[in-house]
Amino acid sequence: MVLNGSAARQGQIVDIGDGLIMRWSTSADAENVSKLMSDCFRFLPSGRQLPDDQIPGENEVLANAARRLLKGTNACMSSTDYALVENTQAGPSQNPIVAAVSLHEIPGYYGSVRLTYGKPELIACDPQFRSRGLIRKLMMEMIHPESDRRGHVLQMIFGIGYFYREMPDISWIPKLGEGEKEQYTLRQATLDDIPFLVRLSTNENLYVDAEMGSAYDEKYWRWLVHDVYQNPVGRYDGHRITTIIRDETSGRDIGFNQTAFVYSFLWFKFALEKGEPLHKILHPVMRQMLAIGNKQCMTYREQELAMKAAKGESTDDVRKPQLSSMRLALGPKHPAMTLVQSKLAPEEVLPVIPLYTRVFDYSAFILKVAPTLEARLAQSVFAGATAKLQLNFFKKLEGMSASGLEVVFEKGKIVSASPWKKPSPEAKVEEVRKRKAAGLPALTIYAGEFHPLTFTSLLTGYRSFMDLAWSNADTNVDNEDSRYFLEALFPKVSHDFDLFIW
Structure with a gap:
């Protein structure tokens, strides 16, 4: 089975120096990837209490998980969906695979909208090759571009949906x-x-x-x-x-x-x-x-x-x-x-479950989930609103497509979402003058600012606007109406992700 496979992708080999190359996997890599996982996760809690002076054995659970992922029949990936770093100078007794990240496709939903999430999973790097940025290179140069190519508007790494x-x-x-x-x-x-x-x-x-x-x-x-x-x-x-x-x-x-x-x-x-x-x-x-x-x-x-x-x-x-x-x-x-x-044992008070998300193109995500956002708006005091939502992220960083976002609403419907750059005060005054001169009504604009990459936490309902405002001073809105508009569109929500299908 191949999920969104690409013959061209399989021939991709990237020389990153020192005898290391990046490439996509085949089923022939199963045992080497399995060995990497079993070695790297020896100290992962295994349910057995070992003496402090004893080195745990190989992690059999994750070793077999890697084999299952590379069988070619897995529900969330094919045998060609592991991004690998191979040491071409490895000796006969050495594992040539020194770093690995798999890309899963997870069917899911955002409110009423069905979509497919990209999910990096079962990630490992040989201790002798750490601190070289190998996992970062696999993510930025292979996993993220491939996930974007497949149309995943959001990639995530998440914890359990609720504690046990x-x-x-x-x-x-x-x-x-x-x-x-x-x-x-x-x-x-x-x-x-x-x-x-x-x-x-x-x-x-x-x-x-x-x-x-x-x-x-x-x-x-x-x-x-x-x-x-x-x-x-x-x-x-x-x-x-x-x-x-x-x-x-x-x-x-x-x-x-x-x-x-x-x-x-x-x-x-x-x-x-x-x-x-x-x-x-x-x-x-x-x-x-x-x-x-x-x-x-x-x-x-x-x-x-x-x-x-x-x-x-x-x-x-x-x-x-x-x-x-x-x-x-x-x-x-x-x-x-x-x-x-x-x-049941007494309930523990635990922090919010980790949810790490990447939305490279906010505009594409907004348009994909527009039916859910429109439904939320219709149930709020902003039902039927004609307005612009303008968000400033200060600067464009790696992992984001623009330094700002503008979403245009007409009668409660999203008609466009596009990259946006905050205009100068003079340019804003000039726009108002032009509208007045043309006899056009004043625009309703809801505006806010978010430190780069933090808006994703609001977009996915992982944090509320006030959560972000308390944790980061760069989170700000022009006025209270802007805050209420954002809270209507992006409330803090619960998540329910199944992690064990592999």
């Missing part, structure tokens, strides 16, 4: 009575279930209140329920398990459930058809998904025993696992969270 709540003790879950059978059963989802999963995986059914996020389309579900299991590359290939919930009394499929288990057991998604009694379905679902989790535990244990035995290593430290806790990522508004609230 911990259920430290799961022994309270009621056992099934002797001789009883579950009325609601779980079976693993298949290709035939994809239309059902697509229909049910909406924000409404998942109880997600988000204005930006991932769209769970056919490609997403095909990867998770089928393609990830084809030609396995190692452990954790199928760590995300989607099951269909069936009502045995009526014989109908009534919902789906999604869990994951790598270092800990996580509950990701739980959706039901409207009108189904969640309070009756909850415990049967929890009982059966924990049974699935314990089965995964034993499978991983058997695989680890076999791996250690093949290497002649001791297996004394391979314990027999048993789930005793669960992490929940259903979202704070999911009714299941209410039903189990008393069993």
Whole structure:
């Protein structure tokens, strides 16, 4: 599978000196990229507590993730979408791949508008080649231009959409009575279930209140329920398990459930058809998904025993696992969270989840998401406004197409968005004189200023205008109406991004 592939791009080789070249990947690079990831992320928390004087082993999870990304069947990238730095002078025992950044395509939404986000992912640089700007070169000279070529109006690197709540003790879950059978059963989802999963995986059914996020389309579900299991590359290939919930009394499929288990057991998604009694379905679902989790535990244990035995290593430290806790990522508004609230660990107060975004061309982004912005305006005191929004970013920096932005509204509709440069005071006076001389009405102008690149945080709803004003003195507006206009267009919103489809 090739996502927006380009034959010309595959022949691109950039000599950056000292025997290093930049190029795009092929499937033949899978093992070397995998080795780079496993070495670079040794110290990433792995769920195991090691002595302070012990160097962790290779990161098997991310090594296998790299192999999956380069299989050519992944839902978010092809085998040619890793930007690499290769050391052409590497010796026989050295890994020639010394830096790597992959480019993912993530289907998503901005309000009512569907779009595709570009997402740099699984990034690493060999410690011996750090502090040379290699990752920056890969991003600026390969990843960003390719993402722009594909029409991604926004690239992002994001954290989780909400923090996990911990259920430290799961022994309270009621056992099934002797001789009883579950009325609601779980079976693993298949290709035939994809239309059902697509229909049910909406924000409404998942109880997600988000204005930006991932769209769970056919490609997403095909990867998770089928393609990830084809030609396995190692452990954790199928760590995300989607099951269909069936009502045995009526014989109908009534919902789906999604869990994951790598270092800990996580509950990701739980959706039901409207009108189904969640309070009756909850415990049967929890009982059966924990049974699935314990089965995964034993499978991983058997695989680890076999791996250690093949290497002649001791297996004394391979314990027999048993789930005793669960992490929940259903979202704070999911009714299941209410039903189990008393069993959760005390809620922690955490900072805002990191969301790093790049919008190279603000004009293109505004025009792409215009229906959402117009809908927001229609629900505000500025409904039907005819005005100009003029924003000054002081100067044009690398990573931005212009030093300012002008958006023209007519009767509440966006008619244009274009680069703009703040005029001199004299030029503004001259424009007013010309309009008066021509008998034209005065323009309504809403204006503001933002430190270069910070406007993106407002555009994506990651920060509010006041957040930016408090954190950066360069954030300013001409008057209070301008501030209210900006807040109507760009409110602070929730995000819901799925990070684990690879």
